[in-house]
Amino acid sequence: MRFAILAPVVSLSALLAPLALWADTLTVDSAPSAVTVYPYGAQVTRTATVTLPQGTHDLVLPDLPQNVDPGRISVKLAGAQLQSVSFRDRNQPPGPDQDTPEVTAARDALKAAETALGALDDRIALAQVAVQAAKAQTDFLTALGTSEALPMDVATLRELAQMIGDQTLVAGQVAGQAQTSIRILMEERKDRTEDVADAQAALDALLTADQDRTRLTLTATAQAAGEATVEVSYHVDDAAWAPVYNLRLTTGDTSSVELERGAAVRQYSGEDWGDVSMTLATVQPSGQTWPGTIYSDLRRIEDPAKPKARMNAEAALGAAADMAPPSPVPETIQEPAMAVAMLDGPSVQYAFPLPVSVANGADDVRIALDKVGFDADVYARAVPLSDSVAYRMARMTNTTQEQLLGTDLATAFVDGQMVGQFNFAPVAPGQEVDIAFGPIETLRLNRVRLNRNEGDRGIISRSNEITEATRIDIENTGAKPWRVELFDRVPVSEQEDLEIDWSAQPAPTVTDHEDRKGVLMWDLTVAPGDESNVTLEVDMSWPEGKILR
Known part of the structure; x- marks a missing residue:
C-alpha cells in the first residue's frame, strides 16, 4: 500500500479547541473538471465546493484513479485551513452510491x-x-x-x-x-x-472507469461555518495526444497549401473525463529539464611503442615464462553516458472553448484545432535511380511563430482529392520544407546504362579501369509544363589511388546537393509532349592488384 501524508504544524489553540468543534467525515463529490494533455501524460484537476460547519473535519474524495502517484498530487483549499492530506489506494472502506x-x-x-x-x-x-x-x-x-x-x-x-x-x-x-x-x-x-x-x-x-479507486482524505479546519473550495490536481501517465493534419494543396496560377490541424486524444487513466475543459500542450514534463554537463577532456602523451622482434613459435613458448607482466594501462577519464531527450521545441498550448469528453480506454477523440495557409512553390522531383515516375512537391516556409509538430497522421490532398498519407516531420518557425503530394503519372522516367567497360578484362588499358555511360530520360506525356528537379549520383572516393572522373551533359545545377558527396541535381523544364535527356559518364581507375568495392 502506498501512503503519503502532509502534516502542517497545528497551533496550540487548535489543540485546545472544544471537542464539539470536531464534526463527522464529509464525502466530497468530485470529478475531473480540467485536463491538460501532454504528448505523453496529462495533468487532471478536480474542483469541488463543500459547506463546512465550524471546526475540524475530514473531507474524503473517494474516487481518484487507482494508479495516481501520491508524490504528484497537489491540493489547494480555499475557505478553510488545510491541516493534512492522507492517501490510500488499498483496502478501501465501502463508499456511498454515487451513480449518475x-x-x-x-x-x-x-x-x-x-x-x-x-x-x-x-x-x-x-x-x-x-x-x-x-x-x-x-x-x-x-x-x-x-x-x-x-x-x-x-x-x-x-x-x-x-x-x-x-x-x-x-x-x-x-x-x-x-x-x-x-x-x-x-x-x-x-x-x-x-x-x-x-x-x-x-x-x-x-462504466469505462476502473473499479479500483484511490481515497484521498483532507483534514481541514473552518474558523466559521461556510463554503470551502477544494482543488486537487494529479498527473496520470496513461494519456497522450498527437497532431492530425490534412494538407490541402491548391494548384493554379498561384499555388498554396492549407494545413488543417487537429488532435487525437486517448487516455487510459482509470477514470472517464466527462465535459472537461481541455488544453493540449506540446511541452513534455517528463523530458529532460536540465542541460548537460561538460567534463574535462584529459589527454596524455607517451613514448611510442617499440616494435617487437619476430620470433618463431618455439622461442615464444620458451620465453613465455620469463616475460614480465605488462605495465598497467593508464586509466582514461570518460564522460558518463547520458540519455538524450528528443524535444519538440518551444511549448505551445491549445485551449478548447467547448467541453470535451474522453472515456477511459474506449474513445479516440478527434478535435479540430485551426487552419494555417502557406504560399507554395509546386514542382516535380525525379529520382530515376529508384522511381519510374516523378512526384509532385510543394516547397513552403513555416511563416508561423510556432513549430509545426511532427505526426504520423498526415493526409495529403491535391485540389480536393486525397492522394495518400505520410509521416510529417517537425518544422521549426522560418524553416523551409518540401512536402510530397503523390506521383505524377504523366512524367515518366527511364535510366539506361549505355556501356560498361572493365579494364581488368583487357578492354581499355593495362591498369584496372571502369568506364560507365548512363542516359536519363524524362518524358512529359501530359498537357502542362513541369519544372523538374532531377536527382542522380556519381561515385566518390576518399583514396588517392582510386581516381574518379565524371562529366554530365547538360551540367548539373547543383553538385554535392545538401552536402551529400556525389549527389547531383538538375533544374529542368519539360514542356508538354516533350522529352529531356541527361547523359552521365564516369571513369574509375586504380592500381593493379587492388579490388574495387
Missing part, C-alpha cells in the same frame, strides 16, 4: 431486460414440464395396456382400452401444444437475450 442518473437508468434498463428474460425462461420451463408430464402419462398408459393383471371381462377390457386410447390422445395433444409453445418461446428468447446484451453494453459504455 445516466448510470442509474442504464442499470434499471439492464435489470428490466434480465427480468423479462427470466420470466420467459420460467414459461419455457413450465412448457417443458408439460411435455414431461404428457410423456409420463403416455408411458403409464402403455404399461397399463400390457399389464398381466388386466381383468378378463370383455366389457371391462373394452372400457379400459377406450380409456387408454382417449387418455393417450389427450397426452399427445398436450405434449404437442407444449412443444409448439417451447419453439415459439425459444424464438422470443433470442430477442430477450439480445435486449440483455444491449442493456449490458450500454451500461459498460458508461
Whole structure:
C-alpha cells in the first residue's frame, strides 16, 4: 500500500479547541473538471465546493484513479485551513452510491431486460414440464395396456382400452401444444437475450472507469461555518495526444497549401473525463529539464611503442615464462553516458472553448484545432535511380511563430482529392520544407546504362579501369509544363589511388546537393509532349592488384 501524508504544524489553540468543534467525515463529490494533455501524460484537476460547519473535519474524495502517484498530487483549499492530506489506494472502506442518473437508468434498463428474460425462461420451463408430464402419462398408459393383471371381462377390457386410447390422445395433444409453445418461446428468447446484451453494453459504455479507486482524505479546519473550495490536481501517465493534419494543396496560377490541424486524444487513466475543459500542450514534463554537463577532456602523451622482434613459435613458448607482466594501462577519464531527450521545441498550448469528453480506454477523440495557409512553390522531383515516375512537391516556409509538430497522421490532398498519407516531420518557425503530394503519372522516367567497360578484362588499358555511360530520360506525356528537379549520383572516393572522373551533359545545377558527396541535381523544364535527356559518364581507375568495392 502506498501512503503519503502532509502534516502542517497545528497551533496550540487548535489543540485546545472544544471537542464539539470536531464534526463527522464529509464525502466530497468530485470529478475531473480540467485536463491538460501532454504528448505523453496529462495533468487532471478536480474542483469541488463543500459547506463546512465550524471546526475540524475530514473531507474524503473517494474516487481518484487507482494508479495516481501520491508524490504528484497537489491540493489547494480555499475557505478553510488545510491541516493534512492522507492517501490510500488499498483496502478501501465501502463508499456511498454515487451513480449518475445516466448510470442509474442504464442499470434499471439492464435489470428490466434480465427480468423479462427470466420470466420467459420460467414459461419455457413450465412448457417443458408439460411435455414431461404428457410423456409420463403416455408411458403409464402403455404399461397399463400390457399389464398381466388386466381383468378378463370383455366389457371391462373394452372400457379400459377406450380409456387408454382417449387418455393417450389427450397426452399427445398436450405434449404437442407444449412443444409448439417451447419453439415459439425459444424464438422470443433470442430477442430477450439480445435486449440483455444491449442493456449490458450500454451500461459498460458508461462504466469505462476502473473499479479500483484511490481515497484521498483532507483534514481541514473552518474558523466559521461556510463554503470551502477544494482543488486537487494529479498527473496520470496513461494519456497522450498527437497532431492530425490534412494538407490541402491548391494548384493554379498561384499555388498554396492549407494545413488543417487537429488532435487525437486517448487516455487510459482509470477514470472517464466527462465535459472537461481541455488544453493540449506540446511541452513534455517528463523530458529532460536540465542541460548537460561538460567534463574535462584529459589527454596524455607517451613514448611510442617499440616494435617487437619476430620470433618463431618455439622461442615464444620458451620465453613465455620469463616475460614480465605488462605495465598497467593508464586509466582514461570518460564522460558518463547520458540519455538524450528528443524535444519538440518551444511549448505551445491549445485551449478548447467547448467541453470535451474522453472515456477511459474506449474513445479516440478527434478535435479540430485551426487552419494555417502557406504560399507554395509546386514542382516535380525525379529520382530515376529508384522511381519510374516523378512526384509532385510543394516547397513552403513555416511563416508561423510556432513549430509545426511532427505526426504520423498526415493526409495529403491535391485540389480536393486525397492522394495518400505520410509521416510529417517537425518544422521549426522560418524553416523551409518540401512536402510530397503523390506521383505524377504523366512524367515518366527511364535510366539506361549505355556501356560498361572493365579494364581488368583487357578492354581499355593495362591498369584496372571502369568506364560507365548512363542516359536519363524524362518524358512529359501530359498537357502542362513541369519544372523538374532531377536527382542522380556519381561515385566518390576518399583514396588517392582510386581516381574518379565524371562529366554530365547538360551540367548539373547543383553538385554535392545538401552536402551529400556525389549527389547531383538538375533544374529542368519539360514542356508538354516533350522529352529531356541527361547523359552521365564516369571513369574509375586504380592500381593493379587492388579490388574495387
